[in-house]
Amino acid sequence: MYDVVQRALSAIAAGQTPDSQESAHLDFKEDPARAAHPRGNPEAHRLQILLDTAICFANADGESFIVLGLRDKARGPEAFTGTDASPQDIASKIFNRTRPNLTVEARAEEFAGRRLVIIRVPQGLALYSRTDGAAARRTGTSCIPLSDGARQQIRFSRANPDRTAAPTALDTDDLDGIALAEGIRRFNSRHPDDVIVSSDELLRRLGLRNHDGGLLSAAVVLFGHPLGAQPSAQHLWRPAPGAEPERNDLDDPLILAIPQALQRIRSHSNAELERIELPTGQERQIRDFPERAVDEAVLNAFAHRDWTLGRPIVIDQSPVILSVDSPGGLPVGVRRDRLLTTSSAPPNPTLMSALHRLGLVEETSRGFDRMWIAMLGSGREAPEVEADESHVRVAFAAPVDSPGMVRALSLLPDVIGATATTNLNVLLALRHLARASALTEAGAAALFQLSRAECRAVLAWLVGIGLLTADQPARSWSLAPRVRSILRAQQVPAPADGGIEAAVIDLLASGPVTNRRIVSATGAPAPVVTEVLRRLASRGVIEKDPDGPARGPAVRWRASGTAPPEEK
Template identity: 40%
Template sequence: MSTPMCPNGHVLPQEIVSALTAIREGSIADAQESETLDFKEDPARSAKATGRNQDAGLVEFLLDECVCLANGEGGDAHILLGVADKIPGPAAFTGTDREPAWLVEKVFNGTKPNLRVEAEIVSYEGARLVWIRIPTALTVYERTRGQATRRVGTSCVPLTDAERRALIATRANPDFTAAVAESEIDDLDPLAVAEARSRLAVRRSVTGQTDPVPQTTNGLLEELGLLTKNKELTVAAEILLMPMPPGRLSVRHLLRTVPAGDPRVQEISSPLILAFREILDRISDSASQEIDRVDLGGGQEVPLPAFPSRAVDEAVANALIHRDWNMTAPVVVDQSPRILMVWSPGPLPYGVTEENLLTTVSHPRNHKLMAAMRMMGLAEESSRGFDRMWVSMLATGRRAPEVEITQSSVQVTLSAGRPDKDFVLGVHRLTDMHGAEVVQSVFTLIVLRHLFDHPLITLREVASQTQQGELSVREGMDWLGDMGLVQPVSDSAQEWVLTDQSRRLLGQDDEGTVAAVSIQEWLEAKLNSGAGVLARDAAEELGVDRAEITAILRHLRTLGRAKIDPEGPQRGPSTRWMAGR
């Protein structure tokens, strides 16, 4: 029996070996093609190619087929050059004299981005063939003239713009956790499996589902989507239900009794489903459950913990679920009495940036892992987690979390701070008046926090802080106006202040006169009083961007109502403005 031979000792994939055997035994190449395998006869060896530009014809075929196969969903794909499509038996192996390097170069130069394939000689049935391997692609490829197709079955079909965008997003954010695991089902940790079964049962009970939870491990894994189509264990199952491999950790917990002091280190290598609860318990046990207390009146008091539990849950869940599991570093939780820092390996998932943390739709990096966690009630697929962190921190009188992003990590920092009890009390009163659905939202709390600290908020400032576009901001502020929380300063609806009722509930009755004017009116009052104005000071006091203040002052200068102090700097942050008269 003939065996395909590669001079460098490489072994052909079984799919190709089986197809070549079938052709030798009487099949035709067309019948052996698949989503990941194609055959092509070299035009130089074909009688039909007489009189044609054989090189150009071959290059056109290779460019079309390599792009098509690279854009397919079957993974690594292959072309065997030197095999006639429709001739059965050994006569199909007509061979080729093409050099592998020439073929690789033509594909590389004729595609964008440049597609790098591999090619090498294969000897079979006395014929010299060339095996071209198209590696699993990480993006979408097209011809240099813009044509892009994808393999569906054994056909190449054009990619629509929507399909192209979806494919780019998917390939830029591959799901490592959906891959086939090296472990077997019998290797799973029994305690982790029992915990998964228990959590699934609780989740079903809470959501009113009556279906029984599978009692077999295989049934449970299938229910949680942790098996492949071929019933093989996924990497997500390994992560969730097996201890970390030797030398690796799930989480490292650094506990400091004083800021910047030497930490007490605890290392967790448990399966993720157990590590998740373990690290949350350690954080809770080590943090003060009450650093202040708010008197709501009528004998009601609310304790304020160092770190709101919901913010902690979201920060840890985000780190463990959305981290890059291809990287070996553990999630690190660095905790001191005033600061909780959660560091996770890997950048933000595709499509998520610092500018859209609060507004982008969910882009889970680890779809398979995320889905299983959601089914067990450990994550919400529709949430990014950041909006919930913001709500928890703002509603308990703290500042929003700090998020530091690099190409290799994401770090979220929660500060215990000194909770603003007046703001917490005011939010409680507003919630009693308008309801939690209105007040306890990230958009509302961001606006209220700003207006608690500053007399007004501008369209630009709302857009910046809530990470929304102008249209969404206007609609949101109009809605808050309809709810009676804010009101526009003028008909232009570029600036807003709290309503009298909101100011009273937030305990700011004595500042009503300050909030009733626009930025321009406020600046003119300052100038006319004889007090000079520095743009940076005005921006800080009003809570707006310095560029907005400078633009208004320049406008007042054109009207003759403002001028730069001739005795001071004429440019820069120390420029002092005075009345124009």
């Protein structure tokens, strides 16, 4: 942005006053040592002026400049009073007298026969103040002291920066005309009572210009080419898992790339991977990858990716696996084990808001819960998610491993209600209890991704709708008998507590077995196994091996009245 400074200096040299050229990101200061009537200590006065102005700019948005060596009200060459100040000394003192330390760049330049110092203040990364705590923020051409609320807002926004709100040097003519026309079409379709006709009006209504009228980065992402020569996304089609892919680059602006990506996925999809006959007399057609899950994964990838990274989104598709790999980590505050329940500020709120107004995304949707519901409700495993600081990858497996669950879900509305069969916690519980006999509070908290208190409330609700029954002594929950009968009738295993007892007795028939092996063999939660073992021991069916450990997972159990054979 040094060209902005040069244009302003040229205008001043041509007869304008410095204050007429000031803006939210540019300020001119006179060196007190060159004032007509210097007062006190000019160097100390100069430092305070520059220190306060640098803090003011750093707490605002975007890159800014301070030019030292001009008198505000003078015109033409008379405005250039110059300075002998050291750029290195200015940068060092601003750094040492701010909290946290603010790094600025300062350099001397000759202009109109005078030596000036140009100070670049970068986009701030935190809330900045003087060492005594004083802080202000640039608003227009003024520095306004910060209230406590404003300080908190800056701290939060700096901890969760919206890179799509960064100013750019581009204008409407630099954007893609076809993309802008599509934006107008979508906006008018979404808001038929508020029709717009021009690209500039579209950008303004979408909040894609800053207070100075400049385009924000989100405008370039939506309607331009933010990654330059690099495609924003790639679609890889593999005729078989691991086969050499056919690659298609998606290098159009975001508003065009999103539907292109979804179309490419659908063009390679199998709309009838499986057809399941339901006990209700209907049929359900299962496609390889549920459209709702795919839409959420793709939209999340484009909306939440880190647009400062030059890597593309990679959509890798085969007949049995689909993955969407997005540059950048999870939103701040979101953990991989809380994807389903954590509400977070989106990483690109300016872009998200524009996408929402265009009807492409829901502004507050997490997306992950919808992916889970679509996959679990079609008899499949939940999506797999890999995430670190550099990327988020969501993968779907096409095979329907439990068609019986799809059939059972068609019968459950008569038991638990129609809306409950598409409830995420219901589907999670059913999937878990199709493999294990019971669910503990700790296990449920991890499964539902909730706190213990929230989990207890959800478990009570699941009991109330008739899905689960509670075993208070064992502090565990299992499927209600009618629900278990429906699942078993549709060839879903749904083991019961009694099944664990039988499995334990069978295991012990060939000799002592440890707690650890019983848990592994039955697939039941450890607390449930402990309660079953306690009940069998109280009835005299089993006993601890006296030659083994007294407690812990290595405790050995044997059938009562048997001599201990060789250890397992």
